Amino acid sequence: MPTPVFPDLPGIDWQTSFRPRFKTQIKTAASGQEFRAAVMANPLYNITLHAEFLSATSADRHWQTLLGFFNGRQGAFEAFNFWFDQDGAVIDQPLIVSADRRTAQLQRTLGVASEPVQNVKQIDALKLNGSAAPAWGVSETGLIAFNAPLPAGNLTWSGSYFYRCRFANDDAELDRLGANWWQCKKIELIGTLGRRI
Incomplete structure (x- = not known):
């Protein structure tokens, strides 16, 4: 439910x-x-x-x-x-990729503090070096899993959360x-x- x-x-x-x-x-x-x-x-x-x-x-x-x-x-x-309309969405939020380059946890940053985002409302974009990221899925806890290890680069997400x-x-x-x-x-x-x- x-x-x-x-x-x-x-x-x-x-x-x-x-x-x-x-x-x-x-x-x-x-x-x-x-x-x-x-x-x-x-x-x-x-x-x-x-x-x-x-x-x-x-x-x-x-x-x-x-x-x-x-x-x-x-x-x-x-x-x-x-x-919350004042803190419920991100645009091109940088993500930290795991050491094996297969997963990344959605997060949002306010100032210098980052928190994991686990209640995803919508993912509008997931980008690697500014282009659409390769095949991926997202768990109900906001963990992004990739079908194959990601090449080196900057991973970002845009979307909303609860x-x-x-x-x-x-x-x-x-x-x-x-x-x-x-x-x-x-x-x-x-x-x-x-x-x-």
Whole structure:
């Protein structure tokens, strides 16, 4: 069964909060020197959305769509895919090819930090030195496998991807504004570019 996708609702406004979160174990010696160990290689993201208006008319069932999606996931229980318009696509993103030149993990880079992309929405292009890459396939975890070892060169991909998310809480508060209008001040998600959340 395919992973459900968070609905595209016109009432979601631009005030999205996006907070990366790592986990570090810190031990402090009597001298004050710290010893730190990173527990997570890649962050989890706390994402907060705001639905300023949700129509509940028979023509536009946005309120029903959001509430039905939340109930269908049983609150925080079931994961789903979420496409974030500010960080959901790459163009000519460089990839690192394995030593045997047969595989490469899809990734995206922000500044100097790269993360593996495992929830592929669409691959528009896979290029080796600017031309279409030879025969390949992609796994559900974003691992590209080639039918034969790749010749030397630069491998890039263009395409889009999802965040794998779950609702942060088991409850949701939707407020009625008028006859057929509702709002949800906070839709809190916890997400990752990985497969598990």
